[in-house]
Amino acid sequence: MASGRRLRTTVLVTLVVALLVLLSLLSVALGALSVPLDQVVRSVLGHPPSRLIDNVIWSVRVPRTLLGLTTGAALGLSGALMQALTRNPLADPGILGVSAGASFAIVLAVGVLGATSLYGYVWFAFGGALVASVVVFFLGRLGRSGATPVKLALAGVAVTSLLQSFTSAIVLTDQDALDRYRFWSAGTLADQDSGDLVRILPFLAVGAVLALSCAPALNSMALGDDVAASLGRRLGLVRLQGVTAVVLLTGASVAVIGPVVFLGLVVPHIARVLAQWVGIGPDYRWLLPLSAALAPVLLLSADILGRMVDRPTEIQAGVLVAFLGGPFFIVLVRRRKLAEV
């Protein structure tokens, strides 16, 4: 039923947008100093109730919320793209070691080579993410049956733990580096330089464009490599474009908020269920943007929850996402015969 489908699509889009707006408002309102929602709205509209509230909102909460929206979208998109490219339902920038590659490269750049500005180390993040993803992919393809989900996931863990032991070697020799590293490595939106948000935007934008323009080719590739090739898709080119997008999106996010695991895993699965409900089916032209919209919902919820649960201290958003996403991963492993996506 075409009209029913259109109605449900409209409902879905409206709901997601409404959820994003609501969570953004809550994220601006809640925290160590909670601001009532009406004052938030007044402040956003340019009539701040007081100097203090105006200050808190514009210099702390709004940048933090925007950071959650952008990096969340980037990680969700990156996860969906990785699941499509590897045809692996367990792909995620964290699980497949891409985040670990980026974070090790950043620690190397900051701790050993003395990089201080974001533009000094973000390139290292891209390089690390690229090398890690290539190594994991080839390691995961070992053996006769090719790249199965379990082998890719194991390869990701192996590479991650290797990189982590190098990272510890660096941070254990340097007290100050350790002190900064331990907050960042848990994956947090708190206390970030709002200038960094602006600085990573170009990378995220390019990454998003590259990712979204992959969608039609990914739809053909879902039918199998041979079919996609005979439909005129140039597989090598599509993969290159996809990997570039993953590296840009993941590397830039990790450079600012640190490694966040499971966000890119959970969101595409939810997106798939919703798309099924709406009647779109597994169409990546919808799945990719939907993942990009749903991931910030999860990340912002985790961030808000982390601020509220344990006041006055905070639980890092990355930790809560992992606590929510981990059980999801296990349920996924138990429920499905893990075939290809």
Added chain:
Amino acid sequence: MSAPPAALSNRPFRLTFPPVSGVLRPRLLLTGVGVAVGAFLLFCWGLTIGDYPVAFTDVIRALWGSGDAGTVIVVQDLRLPRALVGLLVGVAFGVSGAVFQTMTRNPLASPDMIGLTEGAGTAVVAAVVLGWTGGLGLSTLGLLGALATALLVYALAWKGGATGYRIILVGIGVSWICSSATNFLVARGNRFEAEAALGWLVGNLNGRTWSQVDSLAIALAVLLPVTLGMGRWMRTLMLGDDVAAGLGTPVQPVRLALLLAGVGLVAFGTAAAGPVAFVALACPQIAQRLAGTSSPPPLVSGLTGAFVVLGSDLLAREAIPGTELPVGIVTGALGAPVLLWLLIRVNRAGSGG
């Protein structure tokens, strides 16, 4: 792979009295002896090093309790615990890795990849940061953490039986949850607590005492014979659950027993020295290549583990004069080439998963 020389090829034999038959594996035997001798030499070499240098021959004499009294005290009381912990931890990790890799038919499925050491780490870091040990030592907590994680993984992977495949994937999920919890705790504590916690998480042989040697030695004395005794069943599991059952192997009980033994080994090892990275992953693979067998040989893997840990500890102490790196950093660095090696030897790798 080129054909081995005739002297090293496997030879079946059968004796009429006593009625025994089997396969003689000269290459496996030779590798085992070679690695054992190498590990012993490294063990003694490690004992010669320190503020008070002792000659190699004196070390061997002091091990038997003869020679200069001062040397005997230095060697037996001060240096022997460290060397013994290194040796035993290496054996425990190596054997445990071989068990897991054989059971799951996957060269990457070692206990440190499926969350056991992560679980131990989370328990210890929680104790360090929250300042509550419940009257138990850090080692005991590490042990409990690893055992609890193993039980959790097994329970969650259970679905009318547990396959190696599900154990790996559930283990990976649990491992990520544990490492997030550890990250949170490390960020939560003050910087000294964070440093202590991270130092333990790397794997370390500094300042070991006889009490750690004792508990580890007792654990090995129980678990090692049990594990090695199940070697035959372990090999049939390599053929897949159905074939193994057809060959008369009680699949689920054996898998549970192997899992418990492997977990016990890795848990006691982690409790004594922290999670020494990559020993359990790499050593069985190295042993398998050296011995030319089709699956990791448990005993030789254990000896290789001892060799690698003792050698890495030597390197960690001697590489940069004046500092003592944690041994886990060296084994981590050695793990990189092994991973690359696995990459290159595509055709020989197992097809697990």
